Amino acid sequence: MEFARVLGRRRDVHFYCPWQPVEVEKVQKVLEAARLASRAMNVAFFKAIVVLREQLSRADRDALKTPFARHQFDLAPVVILWYHDMDAGPTDFADRRWPAVPSGAVYDALALPPLLGWSDRYVSEVVLPEVLGPAWSRGRRPGGNADVGVAIGQAVLCAVDQGLGTALAPFSEEAARTLFGVPDGWEAVAAQFLGYPLEDWEGIGQRAGEQPGPKVFEGDARTPFPFDEDHRELLRAAGMLTASDSAPWREEELAYLGRLIDETSGPAPGGGAEEEEH
Ligand SMILES: Cc1cc2nc3c(=O)[nH]c(=O)nc-3n(C[C@H](O)[C@H](O)[C@H](O)COP(=O)(O)O)c2cc1C
Known part of the structure; x- marks a missing residue:
């Protein structure tokens, strides 16, 4: 896929086909994409655990959930648990x-x-x-690490490029430690869900970064960077900027997906099967 289209198509996918496995080659390509990311001193700061849904019991999946991410653990056939190895630099x-x-x-x-x-x-x-x-x-320094973020970013885009749905969310660090024997020096960063999307990417609309107010400045911290609308048109034509509105049928799509979730994970807290926004 054209890189501009990969960027334009990426969305936070929340609903996955649990019955359709992700080809192992696709998972490997996602991991290789992360490995190829720029990293300080060429130290591999990230560690990743690939977890297949079929390897987990219902209780295991429940244990990994957080208030921000629940049914993704029930639906996604693959979850990659990304860590920051706080000992990677000193060990090397x-x-x-x-x-x-x-x-x-x-x-x-x-x-x-x-x-x-x-x-x-x-x-x-x-x-x-x-x-x-x-x-x-001076010892371990928790708090995430830019190198791991860059690697995960490449992994996310690689998944989209391969026609997969993907998204990031926190996972229960404690549960993962117990289930997968995670060493002390690994700091949990994010779970990346992988799977064939059950929702249509066009239904969701492009939402990232939509909050009002300037976020990029030029020359100082007050002068907004002059984004050019004509150039934005070119990015639209290239497929990088796409419709930000949800499709008219999105609500109906969610109603159907909600029934699936009720069956797979039980009703969402609060009564609905609606997704939290972050
Ligand atoms: C580090 C990180 C953590 C996130 N955590 C959650 C989460 O817990 N639950 C969730 O539904 N989305 C989560 N998201 C996804 C964002 O909510 C989403 O990317 C944002 O709303 C923009 O929407 P888009 O990805 O569809 O463009 C997370 C994203 C990142 C990068």
């Missing part, structure tokens, strides 16, 4: 596995070329002992 540092440097890859690959001031000596005498070592010796 301690093991001298930091790829671009002690291994000599810095010269072999010329990824960090001497032209830019990189050398074995600079790394072993300055970067490692004076910058990274002290930072990592």
